[in-house]
Amino acid sequence: MPELPEVEVTRRGIEPYVAGRRVERVDVRTRALRWPVPADFASTLGKKRVRKVERRGKYLLFEIEDGWFIVHLGMTGTLRVLPHTAEPPAPAKHDHIDWIFDEFILRFRDPRRFGAVLWHPRDAGDVLDHPLLATLGVEPFAPEFTGALMHRRTRGRKVSVKQALLAGDIVVGVGNIYASESLFRAGIRPTTPAGRVSLARYDLLATAVRATLAAAIDKGGSTLRDFVGSNGESGYFQLDYFVYDRAGLPCRVCGTPIKQIVQGQRSTYFCPHCQR
DNA sequence: TCCATCACCTGAGCGC
DNA sequence: TGCGCTCAGGTGATGG
Numbered sequence: 001m002p003e004l005p006e007v008e009v010t011r012r013g014i015e016p017y018v019a020g021r022r023v024e025r026v027d028v029r030t031r032a033l034r035w036p037v038p039a040d041f042a043s044t045l046g047k048k049r050v051r052k053v054e055r056r057g058k059y060l061l062f063e064i065e066d067g068w069f070i071v072h073l074g075m076t077g078t079l080r081v082l083p084h085t086a087e088p089p090a091p092a093k094h095d096h097i098d099w100i101f102d103e104f105i106l107r108f109r110d111p112r113r114f115g116a117v118l119w120h121p122r123d124a125g126d127v128l129d130h131p132l133l134a135t136l137g138v139e140p141f142a143p144e145f146t147g148a149l150m151h152r153r154t155r156g157r158k159v160s161v162k163q164a165l166l167a168g169d170i171v172v173g174v175g176n177i178y179a180s181e182s183l184f185r186a187g188i189r190p191t192t193p194a195g196r197v198s199l200a201r202y203d204l205l206a207t208a209v210r211a212t213l214a215a216a217i218d219k220g221g222s223t224l225r226d227f228v229g230s231n232g233e234s235g236y237f238q239l240d241y242f243v244y245d246r247a248g249l250p251c252r253v254c255g256t257p258i259k260q261i262v263q264g265q266r267s268t269y270f271c272p273h274c275q276r
Numbered sequence: 277t278c279c280a281t282c283a284c285c286t287g288a289g290c291g292c
Numbered sequence: 293t294g295c296g297c298t299c300a301g302g303t304g305a306t307g308g
Contacts (some may be wrong), residue, residue: 002302003302013283034284034285034302034303034304035304048280053286058303059303070302072302073302074301074302074303075285075286075300075301075302076285076286076287076301094286111287112284112285112286112300112301113284113285114284114285114286114301114302114303115302118297126282132303132304133283156278157278157279158279159278159279159280163279166302168302175301175302176300176301176302177301223277264279264280264281265280265281265282265301266300266301266302267299267300267301274283
Protein backbone atom coordinates (compact mmCIF):
# COMPACT_ATOMS: atom_id res chain seq x y z
CA MET A 1 0.00 0.00 0.00
CA PRO A 2 2.11 2.82 -1.29
CA GLU A 3 2.53 5.86 0.91
CA LEU A 4 5.02 8.63 0.23
CA PRO A 5 8.16 6.53 0.90
CA GLU A 6 7.04 3.79 -1.48
CA VAL A 7 6.21 6.37 -4.16
CA GLU A 8 9.58 8.05 -3.68
CA VAL A 9 11.41 4.71 -3.82
CA THR A 10 9.55 3.96 -7.04
CA ARG A 11 10.44 7.37 -8.49
CA ARG A 12 14.12 6.91 -7.67
CA GLY A 13 14.07 3.46 -9.21
CA ILE A 14 12.40 4.55 -12.41
CA GLU A 15 13.93 7.92 -13.21
CA PRO A 16 17.39 6.68 -14.23
CA TYR A 17 15.72 4.49 -16.84
CA VAL A 18 13.14 6.83 -18.30
CA ALA A 19 14.66 10.32 -18.06
CA GLY A 20 15.75 11.42 -21.53
CA ARG A 21 14.32 8.30 -23.18
CA ARG A 22 11.59 8.23 -25.80
CA VAL A 23 8.33 6.33 -25.39
CA GLU A 24 8.05 4.16 -28.50
CA ARG A 25 4.53 2.97 -27.82
CA VAL A 26 1.93 2.80 -25.06
CA ASP A 27 -0.30 -0.24 -24.57
CA VAL A 28 -3.41 0.52 -22.54
CA ARG A 29 -5.18 -2.74 -21.70
CA THR A 30 -7.47 -1.38 -19.00
CA ARG A 31 -8.92 2.12 -19.05
CA ALA A 32 -11.18 1.60 -16.03
CA LEU A 33 -8.92 2.72 -13.20
CA ARG A 34 -10.02 5.11 -10.43
CA TRP A 35 -10.65 7.60 -13.22
CA PRO A 36 -10.76 6.43 -16.84
CA VAL A 37 -7.44 6.57 -18.65
CA PRO A 38 -7.94 9.16 -21.45
CA ALA A 39 -9.05 7.48 -24.69
CA ASP A 40 -6.23 9.13 -26.64
CA PHE A 41 -3.59 8.48 -23.98
CA ALA A 42 -1.54 6.11 -26.13
CA SER A 43 -1.53 8.32 -29.20
CA THR A 44 -0.76 11.41 -27.12
CA LEU A 45 2.37 9.89 -25.61
CA GLY A 46 3.70 7.91 -28.53
CA LYS A 47 7.22 8.94 -29.67
CA LYS A 48 7.50 11.55 -26.91
CA ARG A 49 10.61 11.89 -24.78
CA VAL A 50 10.39 11.85 -20.97
CA ARG A 51 12.31 14.77 -19.49
CA LYS A 52 12.16 13.89 -15.81
CA VAL A 53 10.08 12.20 -13.13
CA GLU A 54 9.02 14.22 -10.11
CA ARG A 55 6.76 13.53 -7.16
CA ARG A 56 4.07 15.62 -5.50
CA GLY A 57 2.62 13.90 -2.48
CA LYS A 58 1.82 10.39 -3.68
CA TYR A 59 1.53 11.43 -7.32
CA LEU A 60 4.31 10.68 -9.81
CA LEU A 61 4.69 13.36 -12.50
CA PHE A 62 6.31 12.32 -15.78
CA GLU A 63 7.18 15.43 -17.76
CA ILE A 64 7.32 15.17 -21.54
CA GLU A 65 7.53 17.88 -24.21
CA ASP A 66 3.91 18.97 -24.27
CA GLY A 67 2.65 18.02 -20.84
CA TRP A 68 2.77 15.54 -18.00
CA PHE A 69 1.33 12.14 -17.42
CA ILE A 70 0.39 11.65 -13.81
CA VAL A 71 0.46 8.28 -12.05
CA HIS A 72 -1.07 7.50 -8.66
CA LEU A 73 -0.38 4.03 -7.31
CA GLY A 74 -3.54 3.92 -5.20
CA MET A 75 -3.57 1.02 -2.78
CA THR A 76 -1.93 -1.73 -4.76
CA GLY A 77 -0.28 -0.09 -7.75
CA THR A 78 3.30 -0.76 -8.81
CA LEU A 79 5.49 0.45 -11.65
CA ARG A 80 8.10 -2.09 -12.72
CA VAL A 81 10.94 -1.84 -15.19
CA LEU A 82 11.14 -4.94 -17.38
CA PRO A 83 13.59 -5.85 -20.13
CA HIS A 84 12.33 -5.20 -23.66
CA THR A 85 13.52 -8.32 -25.39
CA ALA A 86 12.23 -10.17 -28.45
CA GLU A 87 9.83 -11.94 -26.11
CA PRO A 88 9.05 -9.55 -23.26
CA PRO A 89 7.24 -10.90 -20.16
CA ALA A 90 3.58 -11.41 -21.05
CA PRO A 91 1.25 -9.04 -19.17
CA ALA A 92 -0.58 -10.68 -16.29
CA LYS A 93 -4.20 -10.19 -15.31
CA HIS A 94 -3.73 -6.86 -13.52
CA ASP A 95 -0.98 -5.38 -15.73
CA HIS A 96 -3.03 -2.50 -17.12
CA ILE A 97 -0.58 -0.23 -18.97
CA ASP A 98 2.85 -0.64 -20.62
CA TRP A 99 5.04 2.26 -21.66
CA ILE A 100 7.36 0.64 -24.17
CA PHE A 101 10.80 2.19 -24.57
CA ASP A 102 13.55 0.90 -26.86
CA GLU A 103 15.36 -1.19 -24.23
CA PHE A 104 12.79 -1.67 -21.47
CA ILE A 105 9.12 -1.65 -20.61
CA LEU A 106 7.58 0.35 -17.78
CA ARG A 107 4.61 -1.69 -16.58
CA PHE A 108 1.76 -0.48 -14.36
CA ARG A 109 0.10 -3.19 -12.30
CA ASP A 110 -2.80 -2.48 -9.95
CA PRO A 111 -5.02 -5.38 -8.80
CA ARG A 112 -7.53 -3.21 -6.96
CA ARG A 113 -7.54 -0.44 -9.55
CA PHE A 114 -7.56 2.35 -6.98
CA GLY A 115 -4.69 3.91 -8.87
CA ALA A 116 -4.89 6.45 -11.68
CA VAL A 117 -3.07 7.39 -14.86
CA LEU A 118 -3.94 10.85 -16.16
CA TRP A 119 -2.76 13.35 -18.74
CA HIS A 120 -2.21 17.08 -18.18
CA PRO A 121 -1.34 19.07 -21.34
CA ARG A 122 1.15 21.91 -20.98
CA ASP A 123 -1.28 24.41 -22.51
CA ALA A 124 -3.63 23.76 -19.54
CA GLY A 125 -1.04 25.31 -17.24
CA ASP A 126 1.54 23.97 -14.82
CA VAL A 127 0.97 20.42 -13.62
CA LEU A 128 0.82 21.65 -10.04
CA ASP A 129 -2.37 23.52 -11.01
CA HIS A 130 -4.06 20.20 -11.85
CA PRO A 131 -7.23 19.94 -9.71
CA LEU A 132 -5.89 16.90 -7.89
CA LEU A 133 -2.62 18.62 -7.00
CA ALA A 134 -3.64 22.21 -6.42
CA THR A 135 -5.25 21.60 -3.04
CA LEU A 136 -2.55 19.37 -1.56
CA GLY A 137 -0.76 20.32 1.65
CA VAL A 138 2.96 20.99 1.92
CA GLU A 139 5.64 18.38 1.30
CA PRO A 140 6.90 16.83 4.56
CA PHE A 141 10.53 17.50 3.61
CA ALA A 142 9.86 21.12 2.60
CA PRO A 143 11.00 23.84 5.04
CA GLU A 144 7.39 25.08 5.17
CA PHE A 145 6.35 21.94 7.04
CA THR A 146 6.78 22.88 10.68
CA GLY A 147 5.10 22.32 13.99
CA ALA A 148 3.94 25.92 13.82
CA LEU A 149 2.13 25.21 10.54
CA MET A 150 0.32 22.22 11.97
CA HIS A 151 -0.50 24.14 15.13
CA ARG A 152 -1.90 27.11 13.18
CA ARG A 153 -3.93 24.98 10.77
CA THR A 154 -5.58 22.89 13.49
CA ARG A 155 -6.79 25.61 15.86
CA GLY A 156 -10.44 25.04 16.65
CA ARG A 157 -10.54 21.66 14.94
CA LYS A 158 -12.13 18.80 16.87
CA VAL A 159 -11.05 16.00 14.57
CA SER A 160 -8.35 13.72 16.01
CA VAL A 161 -4.70 14.57 15.42
CA LYS A 162 -4.27 11.29 13.53
CA GLN A 163 -7.08 12.08 11.11
CA ALA A 164 -5.77 15.63 10.67
CA LEU A 165 -2.40 14.14 9.75
CA LEU A 166 -4.01 11.74 7.28
CA ALA A 167 -6.23 14.31 5.60
CA GLY A 168 -3.46 15.62 3.34
CA ASP A 169 -4.54 19.23 3.38
CA ILE A 170 -1.81 20.26 5.86
CA VAL A 171 0.98 17.86 4.95
CA VAL A 172 0.92 15.29 2.14
CA GLY A 173 2.10 11.73 1.92
CA VAL A 174 1.38 10.50 5.44
CA GLY A 175 -0.88 7.48 5.10
CA ASN A 176 -2.32 5.18 7.72
CA ILE A 177 0.89 3.31 8.52
CA TYR A 178 3.22 6.27 8.85
CA ALA A 179 0.62 8.34 10.74
CA SER A 180 0.56 5.71 13.51
CA GLU A 181 4.35 5.42 13.47
CA SER A 182 4.95 9.18 13.52
CA LEU A 183 2.54 9.74 16.40
CA PHE A 184 4.31 7.03 18.37
CA ARG A 185 7.69 8.66 17.80
CA ALA A 186 6.24 12.00 18.91
CA GLY A 187 4.59 10.46 22.00
CA ILE A 188 1.17 11.81 21.02
CA ARG A 189 -1.99 9.75 21.50
CA PRO A 190 -3.78 9.49 18.11
CA THR A 191 -7.20 10.26 19.59
CA THR A 192 -6.19 13.69 20.91
CA PRO A 193 -8.28 16.43 19.25
CA ALA A 194 -6.03 18.19 16.73
CA GLY A 195 -7.01 21.57 18.10
CA ARG A 196 -5.75 20.67 21.59
CA VAL A 197 -2.21 19.61 20.67
CA SER A 198 0.34 22.20 21.82
CA LEU A 199 2.86 23.93 19.59
CA ALA A 200 5.73 22.14 21.35
CA ARG A 201 4.16 18.74 20.65
CA TYR A 202 3.49 19.65 17.01
CA ASP A 203 7.19 20.51 16.74
CA LEU A 204 7.92 16.98 17.92
CA LEU A 205 5.39 15.58 15.47
CA ALA A 206 6.82 17.43 12.46
CA THR A 207 10.27 16.08 13.34
CA ALA A 208 8.83 12.59 13.84
CA VAL A 209 7.01 12.63 10.48
CA ARG A 210 10.20 13.58 8.66
CA ALA A 211 12.28 11.01 10.55
CA THR A 212 9.75 8.22 9.97
CA LEU A 213 9.40 8.91 6.24
CA ALA A 214 13.16 9.33 5.75
CA ALA A 215 13.85 6.05 7.54
CA ALA A 216 11.26 4.28 5.42
CA ILE A 217 12.76 5.65 2.19
CA ASP A 218 16.21 4.51 3.34
CA LYS A 219 14.88 0.99 3.84
CA GLY A 220 13.20 0.87 0.46
CA GLY A 221 9.69 1.41 1.77
CA SER A 222 7.41 -1.13 3.39
CA THR A 223 6.17 -4.39 1.97
CA LEU A 224 2.64 -4.99 3.13
CA ARG A 225 0.89 -7.45 0.89
CA ASP A 226 1.42 -5.83 -2.50
CA PHE A 227 4.20 -3.26 -2.55
CA VAL A 228 7.44 -3.91 -4.37
CA GLY A 229 9.82 -1.32 -5.78
CA SER A 230 10.46 -0.65 -9.45
CA ASN A 231 13.02 -3.46 -9.59
CA GLY A 232 10.57 -5.91 -8.08
CA GLU A 233 12.40 -6.05 -4.75
CA SER A 234 10.70 -5.66 -1.39
CA GLY A 235 11.32 -2.92 1.14
CA TYR A 236 12.18 -3.66 4.74
CA PHE A 237 10.74 -0.79 6.79
CA GLN A 238 7.91 -2.97 8.09
CA LEU A 239 10.52 -4.76 10.20
CA ASP A 240 11.05 -1.47 12.06
CA TYR A 241 7.41 -0.71 12.91
CA PHE A 242 6.96 0.41 16.50
CA VAL A 243 3.18 0.05 16.59
CA TYR A 244 1.57 -0.58 13.19
CA ASP A 245 0.04 -4.06 12.90
CA ARG A 246 1.43 -4.96 16.34
CA ALA A 247 -1.83 -5.10 18.34
CA GLY A 248 -1.33 -7.00 21.59
CA LEU A 249 2.45 -7.23 21.16
CA PRO A 250 4.70 -5.49 23.70
CA CYS A 251 5.75 -1.92 23.00
CA ARG A 252 9.38 -1.92 21.85
CA VAL A 253 10.10 0.88 24.34
CA CYS A 254 8.12 0.10 27.52
CA GLY A 255 6.65 -3.37 27.03
CA THR A 256 3.01 -2.28 27.38
CA PRO A 257 0.75 -4.15 24.92
CA ILE A 258 0.04 -2.11 21.78
CA LYS A 259 -3.62 -1.14 21.39
CA GLN A 260 -5.62 -1.16 18.17
CA ILE A 261 -8.62 1.12 17.67
CA VAL A 262 -10.62 2.30 14.66
CA GLN A 263 -10.64 5.96 13.64
CA GLY A 264 -12.45 7.07 10.53
CA GLN A 265 -12.87 3.45 9.43
CA ARG A 266 -9.09 2.95 9.59
CA SER A 267 -7.07 0.94 12.08
CA THR A 268 -4.90 2.95 14.44
CA TYR A 269 -2.18 1.45 16.63
CA PHE A 270 -0.62 3.12 19.67
CA CYS A 271 1.10 2.48 22.97
CA PRO A 272 -1.18 3.60 25.84
CA HIS A 273 1.85 4.21 28.06
CA CYS A 274 4.25 6.02 25.70
CA GLN A 275 1.58 8.09 23.93
CA ARG A 276 -0.41 10.53 26.03
C1' DT B 277 -16.34 25.18 6.88
C1' DC B 278 -15.91 21.05 9.19
C1' DC B 279 -16.75 16.38 9.77
C1' DA B 280 -18.44 11.59 9.08
C1' DT B 281 -19.62 8.31 5.90
C1' DC B 282 -19.80 6.04 1.54
C1' DA B 283 -18.01 4.11 -2.70
C1' DC B 284 -14.63 2.23 -5.53
C1' DC B 285 -11.96 -2.77 -5.88
C1' DT B 286 -9.76 -7.43 -5.29
C1' DG B 287 -6.93 -10.64 -2.75
C1' DA B 288 -5.79 -12.65 1.70
C1' DG B 289 -7.28 -14.83 5.64
C1' DC B 290 -10.51 -17.11 8.31
C1' DG B 291 -14.46 -20.03 9.82
C1' DC B 292 -17.53 -23.48 8.60
C1' DT C 293 -11.58 -28.45 -0.88
C1' DG C 294 -14.69 -24.88 -1.56
C1' DC C 295 -17.73 -21.33 -0.28
C1' DG C 296 -18.89 -17.00 1.83
C1' DC C 297 -17.75 -13.40 4.78
C1' DT C 298 -14.68 -9.72 6.59
C1' DC C 299 -10.91 -6.78 6.31
C1' DA C 300 -7.33 -3.95 4.29
C1' DG C 301 -6.98 1.26 2.81
C1' DG C 302 -6.22 6.32 -0.54
C1' DT C 303 -9.11 9.66 -1.65
C1' DG C 304 -13.02 12.13 -4.00
C1' DA C 305 -17.97 12.75 -3.48
C1' DT C 306 -21.80 13.52 -0.72
C1' DG C 307 -24.72 15.01 2.92
C1' DG C 308 -25.56 16.72 7.61
